[in-house]
Amino acid sequence: MTTILMASHQDPVDLWRDALAMEMPELEFRAHPDGGNLAEIDYALVYWAPHGLIASLPNVKAVLSIAAGCDHILADPQLPPHLPIVRMVDDFLAAMMAEYAVYGVLHFHRDMHYYRREQLQSQWSRAWPLYTPDTSVGILGLGAIGGDCARKLGALGFQVHGWSRGPKSMEGVICHHGPDGLLEMARQCRYLVCVLPLTGETRGIINERLISAMPKGGFIINIARGGHQVDDDLLAGLDSGQLGGVFLDVFNQEPLPSEHPFWQHEKVWLTPHVAGELMPRSCAKSVAANIRRIEAGEPALDLFDKERGY
Ligand code: NAP
Numbered sequence: 001m002t003t004i005l006m007a008s009h010q011d012p013v014d015l016w017r018d019a020l021a022m023e024m025p026e027l028e029f030r031a032h033p034d035g036g037n038l039a040e041i042d043y044a045l046v047y048w049a050p051h052g053l054i055a056s057l058p059n060v061k062a063v064l065s066i067a068a069g070c071d072h073i074l075a076d077p078q079l080p081p082h083l084p085i086v087r088m089v090d091d092f093l094a095a096m097m098a099e100y101a102v103y104g105v106l107h108f109h110r111d112m113h114y115y116r117r118e119q120l121q122s123q124w125s126r127a128w129p130l131y132t133p134d135t136s137v138g139i140l141g142l143g144a145i146g147g148d149c150a151r152k153l154g155a156l157g158f159q160v161h162g163w164s165r166g167p168k169s170m171e172g173v174i175c176h177h178g179p180d181g182l183l184e185m186a187r188q189c190r191y192l193v194c195v196l197p198l199t200g201e202t203r204g205i206i207n208e209r210l211i212s213a214m215p216k217g218g219f220i221i222n223i224a225r226g227g228h229q230v231d232d233d234l235l236a237g238l239d240s241g242q243l244g245g246v247f248l249d250v251f252n253q254e255p256l257p258s259e260h261p262f263w264q265h266e267k268v269w270l271t272p273h274v275a276g277e278l279m280p281r282s283c284a285k286s287v288a289a290n291i292r293r294i295e296a297g298e299p300a301l302d303l304f305d306k307e308r309g310y
Pocket of ligand 1 (some may be wrong): 196223250
């Protein structure tokens with residue numbers, strides 16, 4: 001019998017139990033804190049599990065992330081160092097993230113921020129639109145999620161740029177890479193969308209340097225992690241007019257403290273970390289596929305790479 005223990009304070013246990021039962025009826029499902037005999041647990045399926053929980057599973061073979069990022073696992077100081085960690089890569093998650101990215105870009109591109117202000121003053125006032133084929137969007141991170149954002153924004157007729165760590169080629173996307181590539185891309189883009197993993201190299205990357213490289217009045221959409229943005233630099237960019245607006249789903253501190261200036265800022269649009277949810281009926285497929293691979297002695301797909309940090 002193969003046994004999985006789920007530990008998450010926010011994901012729906014019942015939906016995960018049902019979805020895994022459909023994909024892998026032979027798997028025994030348990031949910032923390034009712035893990036039973038912890039020596040029987042083969043896999044941990046986690047999102048912000050209590051620190052020390054994974055270390056208390058003597059026979060666990062892998063940690064499966066209920067998130068694309070693994071920051072919530074690495075934050076556990078007692079995490080056994082050699083345990084394989086499997087990221088969540090899921091088409092529906094990528095599609096949801098791309099929906100948000102498209103929505104954020106279109107919100108600003110079709111002047112919804114402007115029309116809302118005008119509406120509240122009962123003003124019938126038309127803004128002249130930009131020509132989409134001349135308008136560039138830059139995607140920071142061209143992975144599973146960024147690639148889908150790039151394809152969908154390209155299908156809407158934008159000029160799409162993308163930035164990755166190593167060189168990449170993607171049809172219809174002007175690709176940049178490495179530290180120089182970032183500013184080269186930012187200089188050309190009215191809209192930037194961040195879908196990077198949070199690593200030592202990417203923390204604080206949405207900063208004064210990046211903002212000032214963008215054309216004046218540009219817009220940033222961050223749906224990756226709050227640690228990518230320097231809050232004071234965003235606020236300074238918004239207040240000086242260098243930035244026309246930002247759409248933020250993620251924050252340095254979550255929940256965003258009630259006194260944070262983002263809440264009331266008229267150029268900030270924010271949501272409470274909801275850009276991409278992990279739907280059990282879709283994600284259970286990759287969890288089951290990876291467990292089957294590991295049980296067959298094969299490496300899991302989408303293994304977290306400790307050297308790269310993502
Ligand atoms: P992924 O497939 O691993 O792709 C990561 C991309 O970022 C790759 O293109 C990678 O470049 C690039 N990258 C990494 N480090 C870089 C660096 N130093 N410089 C330039 N590019 C760099 O990741 P994913 O599945 O698309 O997920 C991305 C992130 O989205 C996750 O880590 C998570 O934090 C975030 N996320 C947020 C939500 C939400 O609800 N807000 C939901 C899901 C995911 P290479 O191609 O060269 O490797």
